[in-house]
Amino acid sequence: MTTPQLRDHPAPAPAAPVRTGGHLRIGSALALPVRRISVVVALVLLVLTVLGAVATLSLGRLGIPLDELPGAVFGSAEGKNRFVLGRLRGPRLVTGIGAGAALGLSGALFQSVTRNPLGSPDVIGLASGAGAGAAFFALFLPGSPVWLGALLGAALAMAVVYVSTGTGFRNPGRLVVAGIGVAALATAFTQYVVYAVERDNATALTAYINGSLAARSWDHAVTIGLVLLVAAPLTALVSRRLEMGEMGDELAAGLGAEPRSTKTWAVLLSIVLSAGAVSVAGPIAFISLTAPQIARRLTRGTGPHLFLSALTGALLLVLADLAAQQVPWFDNLPVGIYTMAIGGLYLGYLLTREWRKGNL
């Protein structure tokens, strides 16, 4: 449904009538509409993430003492500190931040397209598909780029879901059930691949199925950094159109944001971001489900909250990985098990809430 006479007169670009609050001015040319609460929430999330990062680097027997930390990070680290920062925890931390941000973004994009919290990459099989692809490339085709496998796996999983619902991504009920089926299929495939190659390596199996940040190198951190570098600007471009889309397809079309192409772009970006995160950390569960929802609740606003979702995702994964490294009794569990437990409970809460409102 397009309304040509309206498209000839697009709404003036800076106007954002639904928003209240000030503008973020960069020079005199650029004024971004920003709600004050979003800025506060972003700052709080940022501070918490930094605190989580400091704790990650300094806690435990091998931790870098707090008074030596600034010197080690900003100056040069020596001896044990150098090893811990450069090899042991530094790459792991940066990879976690990047993967968390990518997952948060990816979830926000997809949830915005499906207009449903359950239409999130980890519920509908995208992450499992990426995990299966990554496992296949890593184990059957050694030397091949793992991210390519993750990308192909994710795309294939989404194609299967799209086709098997018969209604695309529109009907949340069908989407979720088809996604659960595709996720089961992808997980079975991953199990097959891992068993075929690393039969008696149980840790490898759980890492490939649950996602893990153990033993990351700077290569992983660079990979996810590049993915974010490419995808984030595109995401920012698509973000405004998505916001219009949340007001309804027809209104968005009237404002000049063709809903079909907007959604296609958002889904593609979501796949790329998820695949990037999975290729460096495995299919970590429920970050992309929970991060956008938490961001939305914190600001009590509408819209996809892409930037805040990314921050929330990074914070969640840093905290989960901190738990994975420091919780005493469960020695070095893959971080995906923590996110699965906590995210699963959150999903349960979300479901009962949606049901009360009669949305599903």
Added chain:
Amino acid sequence: MATTTVARPSGAGTSRAGTARRVSALLAGVAVLALAMAASVMFGSRTTPLGDVLDVLAGHGDPYVTSVIESRYPRTVLGVLAGVCLAVAGTLMQGISRNPLADPGMLGINAGASASVVTATAFLGATSGAETVWWALPGAILAGVAVYAIGAAGSRSGGLVRLVLAGAVLSAVLYAYIQAVTLSLPKVFDSYRYWVVGALAGRDMEVFWAVLPFAVAGLLVALPLAPGLNSLALGDESASSLGANPAVIRAAGLLSATVLSAAATAAVGPIAFVGLAVPHVVRAVVGVDFRLQLVFSALLGPALLLLADVVGRLVLRPQELMVGVVTAFLGAPALLYAVRRMKGTS
């Protein structure tokens, strides 16, 4: 959901042609199961010719072949038992909830049984395979009740998607718990690794005898329910006017399905999608009469499970792939097919 499958009144359709068709379908079902059982005994890391197998059964086989067969047959027997339980449980659940997606694996029952067994092994010192049955059962029942309580709470429209989601949530949380415990306690991990992934391998007849009473009890409750399920398919009001009590039928069916799934899970670990896929195939073959559906499920369920097990032995020869992985491969497409045929749930 049930509007697509309107049951015939139980008296109808007993024409001579219909009877002939059913008898031939029944024979075909028996033949398929027999083939699957034969394949299950014949194939392994080395293939044993059927003639040798028959010699052993007749009591005068080569001693080496005899020992090979002896190591394989508990697997076949357990596969039959678990397959019957899972398929009948799936048929019951799909009939009761009028939900083509109901499956003990998807509704959290498998995860409940697994979590319970892992808890017992890790903290309460349960060891033997037979003992685990007693732990799997309460876990399965608790999980089943929880999923139904969450999924059906305040439901106006049957709650199809809700049940599946509630099952997914519960499974995710329990799975995380299972992983946390098994990875932290290597001893538990070793003894329950195969159990948790679902495999017919490495189990003995002791497990079979321990599980058998539960399976038989579940089946004894299930089979008499068939006429009731037929009238239930017409809707609660019609069922009541036909003299059936919908509440009683549902409760008995759920109880039976839970006990059957718990028995199967206790015996061979959590195996998904057999209970989902088999009823769909059965409906396509014999139609909507639950009396026939239950019987055919009991034939095709074990056939599917055994064939999946054989496939698992052959694809990674001389190693093996767990049967649970193979059934997910075979069953998930059935799920996707069912989704395509779902009617307007939103």
